[in-house]
Amino acid sequence: MAKGYKAAAKRALAEQPQVRESVTRATLHFDANRARAYAEVEAEAWRDWAAATKRHTLSRLDRYLIQAEARLLASGAEVHWAEDADDAQQILRELIDRYGVQRVVKGKSMLSEELEVNGLLERLGVEFFETDLGEYIIQLAGEPPSHIVGPAIHKNLEEIRALFHEKLGTPPDASPGALAAAARKVLREAFLTADMGISGANFVVAETGTVVLVENEGNIRLSTSAPRVHVVLAGIEKLLPRVCDLEIFLQLLARAATGQKIGTFVSLLNGPRRPDEPDGPEHLHVVFVDNGRSSVLADREMYEALSCIRCGACLNTCPVYRQTGGHAYGQVYSGPIGIVLTPGLRDPRLAEDLGYACSLCTACADVCPVKIPLPKQILTWRVRSAKRAPAAERMAFAGYAQLMTRPRFYRISGKLLRIAASLTGAPWLPVLGAWAAGHGALEPSPKSFREIWEEDLGNA
Ligand code: SF4
Numbered sequence: 001m002a003k004g005y006k007a008a009a010k011r012a013l014a015e016q017p018q019v020r021e022s023v024t025r026a027t028l029h030f031d032a033n034r035a036r037a038y039a040e041v042e043a044e045a046w047r048d049w050a051a052a053t054k055r056h057t058l059s060r061l062d063r064y065l066i067q068a069e070a071r072l073l074a075s076g077a078e079v080h081w082a083e084d085a086d087d088a089q090q091i092l093r094e095l096i097d098r099y100g101v102q103r104v105v106k107g108k109s110m111l112s113e114e115l116e117v118n119g120l121l122e123r124l125g126v127e128f129f130e131t132d133l134g135e136y137i138i139q140l141a142g143e144p145p146s147h148i149v150g151p152a153i154h155k156n157l158e159e160i161r162a163l164f165h166e167k168l169g170t171p172p173d174a175s176p177g178a179l180a181a182a183a184r185k186v187l188r189e190a191f192l193t194a195d196m197g198i199s200g201a202n203f204v205v206a207e208t209g210t211v212v213l214v215e216n217e218g219n220i221r222l223s224t225s226a227p228r229v230h231v232v233l234a235g236i237e238k239l240l241p242r243v244c245d246l247e248i249f250l251q252l253l254a255r256a257a258t259g260q261k262i263g264t265f266v267s268l269l270n271g272p273r274r275p276d277e278p279d280g281p282e283h284l285h286v287v288f289v290d291n292g293r294s295s296v297l298a299d300r301e302m303y304e305a306l307s308c309i310r311c312g313a314c315l316n317t318c319p320v321y322r323q324t325g326g327h328a329y330g331q332v333y334s335g336p337i338g339i340v341l342t343p344g345l346r347d348p349r350l351a352e353d354l355g356y357a358c359s360l361c362t363a364c365a366d367v368c369p370v371k372i373p374l375p376k377q378i379l380t381w382r383v384r385s386a387k388r389a390p391a392a393e394r395m396a397f398a399g400y401a402q403l404m405t406r407p408r409f410y411r412i413s414g415k416l417l418r419i420a421a422s423l424t425g426a427p428w429l430p431v432l433g434a435w436a437a438g439h440g441a442l443e444p445s446p447k448s449f450r451e452i453w454e455e456d457l458g459n460a
Helices: 005-014 017-038 043-059 062-076 085-096 110-114 117-124 132-143 157-168 176-193 217-225 243-257 293-297 303-307 313-317 333-347 348-354 363-367 375-387 391-404 406-424 430-437 449-457
Strands: 076-080 103-106 126-128 196-199 203-205 208-217 227-237 264-267 283-289
Touching: 005 017, 017 243, 017 313, 017 363, 043 062, 043 157, 043 243, 043 303, 043 333, 062 076, 062 176, 062 283, 076 085, 085 117, 085 196, 085 283, 103 176, 110 227, 110 430, 117 126, 126 132, 126 176, 132 157, 132 176, 157 176, 157 348, 196 217, 203 243, 203 363, 208 243, 217 227, 217 264, 264 391, 293 303, 293 333, 303 333, 303 375, 313 333, 313 363, 333 348, 333 363, 333 375, 348 375, 363 375
Parallel strands: 076 283, 103 126, 103 196, 196 227, 227 283
Antiparallel strands: 203 208, 208 264
């Protein structure tokens, strides 16, 4: 059976039409909100500045990481470095042992998905709760997230009603408010009894060692302040040099993600609870994770992908993502940024499949708040994959390139193709196979464009 994005997309379209409907509706809504929110400000100038700030940070990442570590240590946090997912899991395992953790509450974190933290917690017998409502829904459903910002974007109300009815015993026709209340009841109890909170980080400010978290539900604030231990999982690319950089980044993130002026809850965390503070964790651990980021950073054509602030705007505007949602990509990161990041983080060979989940419409480049050249990078992955294509395919394209760069051959072959097409009576030659099947039929013109043009010039 065929594997990869193409096969998964085909299956999703045939078997789950409701996914397409839900994803399209939600992403169009997000995208319209983003467009309106960008129009309210000097978005181009903000995006240029944000892109330059991120490029600057990436170009001095070693320096900013050391600075952030020093500030975090000075604030009373412990800092850990994880080269890959195994390292990160080992660090978590040791912390869970050290504090005798039995119950964990989690804030939404794509890095936690990348590191397969839930699998680790399950293996260790630690009870855990995803506390973002969307994440909680997909935890109940036993599914991975389908979108960076809206993990349950692919589910409609009927599906969530059925799920909550089965798992939480809510009435089969419960209102959205009643569903949220049922989730809140479970999660409140979890916040109050958990030993450890695990979160990601939207940004880490190097000059102060501040961990910045942005959310709309207040669940991250509870996850990071109620339990006695808080563990932050932060990709090494999450740094910003200065606190004042947040002024633009916080607004850009919210505007790009949902069209809000700023996230409903913005938490700036500086170390664990001080003796005179009423709440907050007794222990704060920050785990800086590489997991392939250094090799992306070393790639001159790809490093800007590390500027990503995970707003999801490129997914929302992508006509390909809208058809299937994120699961068809079969990876943690989907949509345009997933196509660019996944082969760099995991395996370049993944680009042979993912690189083609793109129509090269370039809409993603127009919306990205940090101006990552996503279409150019996707094309670069295609070029790299093409170098590993089967010999016959490479020969066919080399021949095609010869043809297209020699006007005489081009004219003769065009003539031959028109004759062949008129003899077979078929508008497409069989050699075009599946590619032709996905396109509208064209009737071959009896004359080439050049012949018609020359005739017209003669008649003028
Ligand atoms: S690549 Fe740009 S648009 Fe896409 S999620 Fe990242 S920051 Fe947002």
